Amino acid sequence: MKIAIIGTGISGLSMANLLKDNHKVVLFEKQDRYGGLVKCDIVDSVLFHKVGGHVFNSRNQDVLEWFWSHFNRDEEFIKVKRNSKIFFQNKIIGYPIENYIYNFDKETVTSIVKELTEHEENDKISPFEYPNFEEFLKSNFGETLYNLYFKPYNNKIWRTDLSTVPMQWLEGKLPMPNFQEIMVSNIVREEEDTMVHSSFFYPKKGGSQFIVDRLAQGLDIRTSKEIDRIVKENGKYTVDGESGFDKIVFCGDVRKMPDYMENIVSQKIDISRLKTLRSNGTSNLLCETDENDYSWLYIPEESTRAHRIIYTGNFAPSNNENRKRKTCVVEFSGKTDYEDMVQEIKKLPGNLSPIHYNYEPNSYVIQSFDTKELILETKDILEEENIYLLGRFAEWEYYNMDKCIESAMYLSEKM
Ligand SMILES: Cc1cc2nc3c(=O)[nH]c(=O)nc-3n(C[C@H](O)[C@H](O)[C@H](O)COP(=O)(O)OP(=O)(O)OC[C@H]3O[C@@H](n4cnc5c(N)ncnc54)[C@H](O)[C@@H]3O)c2cc1C
Known part of the structure; x- marks a missing residue:
């Protein structure tokens, strides 16, 4: 078959690698570079993750095997221990x-333990039976921890009413500790790096750009090609003037897709519902920082606008070559002006000084109660026409890179 892949993030590149031995594959990318959210730049000899701080791991053995068939784990990657911290009340x-x-005062600890005990005694329903994310957090961790940490932190990231977020999106994503585990951890004071899934892989050089550079090798990629029209003629598709495609894999934003399709299926797809899907952007400020051994620092309080610092300089020595101080990325949800970010970092630890910044308008998908059903319906309609949705914004899933690869593996089998 001749297959067009629209979008060259990790989803499109993985899919192309899965298909290329048996099919002719052409990739189209609207930006002047492949990589999507995973792209990195070099700024003043420092590696800058334009979005997030992209590290790799997976619980899926097939994904790991596939991934390591493209990379030499020992020669090209470092295994880094997670060391996450929280910046709270200074x-x-x-x-x-x-x-x-145990870090809180006696009164707060008493309230938290009382609420956790009540939950343990009374509330035996599974996480997915809660009506929404807010109710789940309140019930599982109690009102006190919810108000101190979970509410402000999640509000900062999602900038949305948590009672409108369904529980489905959490499936397989968050550990669900029980009362006994929480108490044991507080008494034993176990460090995170002794826990399961306590490490991740990171390229020795080039950050996540290294991953997409390798996956892009040998592919037919057409950059600076925003596909805004897909035409069907005699059962085949024409994309960007090139005809004869049997199938299309779309890895862009599903909200825009029906507009591109020249009446192919537009009457059958519920376009107005697709357009209501919500997303958030991210502003990243690359900074210098004082030395520490953290990987992430979470910042829940409302008094600061940043929600996380990612210590990318600690992931690989090559990330701050030729620089005296270490580097990190301070992450803000939504569009934040450079001057505001520079003011905000004064409230954070580490004597941060700014180097560079980036704003990405589409980074987090927000699911609503009908999102899964809507996407499934849309997929069914499109697949009858040999058009397939793949990736974070096409499937509207809170995917990490490994989940994009997993989804590409599943789709390539299906196709
Ligand atoms: C802040 C943050 C931190 C993260 N950290 C991690 C992490 O540490 N580890 C991890 O595994 N994952 C992480 N992720 C998730 C990871 O970024 C995504 O899972 C992954 O990058 C999504 O890839 P994708 O190909 O589906 O989408 P994208 O990367 O968005 O790629 C889509 C591509 O399609 C192109 N495109 C769109 N429309 C068109 C069109 N009409 N024509 C042509 N091209 C088009 C876009 O330009 C883009 O290049 C993080 C995400 C965020 C937001």
Whole structure:
């Protein structure tokens, strides 16, 4: 078959690699570079993750095997231990917060333990039976921890009413500690790096750009080609003037897709519902920082606008070559002006000084109660026409890179 892939993030590139041995594959990318959210720049000899701080791991053995068939794990990657912390009331405390409640004053600890005990005694429903994310957090961790940490932190990231977020999106994504585990962790004071899934892989050089550079090798990629029209003629598709495509894999933003399709299926797709899907952007400020050994620092309080610092300089020595101080990325949800970010970092630890910044308008997808059903319906309609949705913004899933690869593996089998 001749297959067009629209979008060259990790989803499109993985898919192309899965298909290329048996099919002719052409990729189209609207930007002047492949990579999507995973792209990195070099700024003043420092590696800058334009979005997030992209590290790799997976619980899926097939994904790991596929990934390591493209990379030499020992030669090309470093295994880094997670060391997450929380910046709270001007102190650095351990992560996750429920394992460190001994840091609070006696009155707060008493309320938290009382609420956790009540939950343990009364509430035996599974996480997915809660009506929404807000109710789940309140019930599982109690009102006190919810108000101190979970509410402000999640509000900062999602900038949305948590009672409108369904529980489905959490499936397989968050550990669900029980009362006994929380109490044991608080008494034993176990560090995060002794826990399961306590490490991740990171390229020795080039950050996540290294990953997409390798996956892009040998592919037919057409950059600076925004596909805004797909035409069907005699059962085949024409994309960007090139005809004869049997199938299309779309890895862009599903909200825009029906507009591109020249009446192919537009009457059948519920376009107005697709257009209501919500997303958030991210502003990243690359900074110099004082030395520490953290990987992430979560910043829940409302008094600061940043929600996380990613210590990318600690992931690989090559990330701050030729620089005296270490580097990190301070992450803000939504569009934040450079001057505002520079003011905000004064409230954070580490004597941060700015180097560069980036704003990405589309980074987080927000699911609503009908999102899964809507996407499934849309996929069914499109697949009858040999058009397939793949990736974070096409499937409207809170995917990490490994989940994009997993989804590409599933789709390539299906196709
Ligand atoms: C802040 C943050 C931190 C993250 N950290 C991690 C992490 O540490 N580890 C991890 O595994 N994952 C992480 N992720 C998730 C990861 O970024 C995504 O899972 C992954 O990058 C999504 O890839 P994708 O190909 O589906 O989408 P994208 O990367 O968005 O790629 C889509 C591509 O399609 C192109 N495109 C769109 N429309 C068109 C069109 N009409 N014509 C042509 N081209 C088009 C776009 O330009 C883009 O290049 C993080 C995400 C965020 C936001």
